[in-house]
Amino acid sequence: MTDETLILPLFEQQQEHLTMLLSLLKAELDAISSRNVEALEQGGAAKLACLEQIQQLDQDIAALPMLSSIKNEAWFVQKVQDIDHILQQCKEQNEINALTLQQSQLIVERFKHELLQNRGKSGLTYTAKGKPAIDHKGGGIKA
Numbered sequence: 582m583t584d585e586t587l588i589l590p591l592f593e594q595q596q597e598h599l600t601m602l603l604s605l606l607k608a609e610l611d612a613i614s615s616r617n618v619e620a621l622e623q624g625g626a627a628k629l630a631c632l633e634q635i636q637q638l639d640q641d642i643a644a645l646p647m648l649s650s651i652k653n654e655a656w657f658v659q660k661v662q663d664i665d666h667i668l669q670q671c672k673e674q675n676e677i678n679a680l681t682l683q684q685s686q687l688i689v690e691r692f693k694h695e696l697l698q699n700r701g702k703s704g705l706t707y708t709a710k711g712k713p714a715i716d717h718k719g720g721g722i723k724a
Contacts, residue, residue: 598634599671602628609678
């Protein structure tokens with residue numbers, strides 16, 4: 582058996598798992614956009630399992646005894662570049678998801694603030710952290 586036939590299946594598995602991670606990240610963006618909490622939770626569990634498999638494959642590849650002798654071979658360098666390209670796409674998609682989630686949280690906060698303002702301008706106050714809140718003290722009916 583050649584070094585290439587030993588390591589190529591591991592690289593192919595790695596590439597498959599990274600492609601799966603990329604599709605999970607894209608599905609996560611859809612779930613964030615549609616505010617589908619259940620899909621986010623399921624996707625999070627699937628992402629965690631996928632990341633664990635990727636990490637295990639990394640360890641398996643790093644443990645190969647012939648790794649240092651084949652690192653400069655053209656096929657090896659090309660395969661690593663292919664995997665790095667998918668990994669970069671995953672990182673970019675993850676960044677997009679994080680920004681989308683932050684924007685979504687800001688919109689919810691603004692909406693909450695507007696609701697609080699409209700609910701009772703006279704009772705609107707702010708917490709110690711500067712968040713808007715309605716003052717529920719006083720003003721009740723006394724018999």
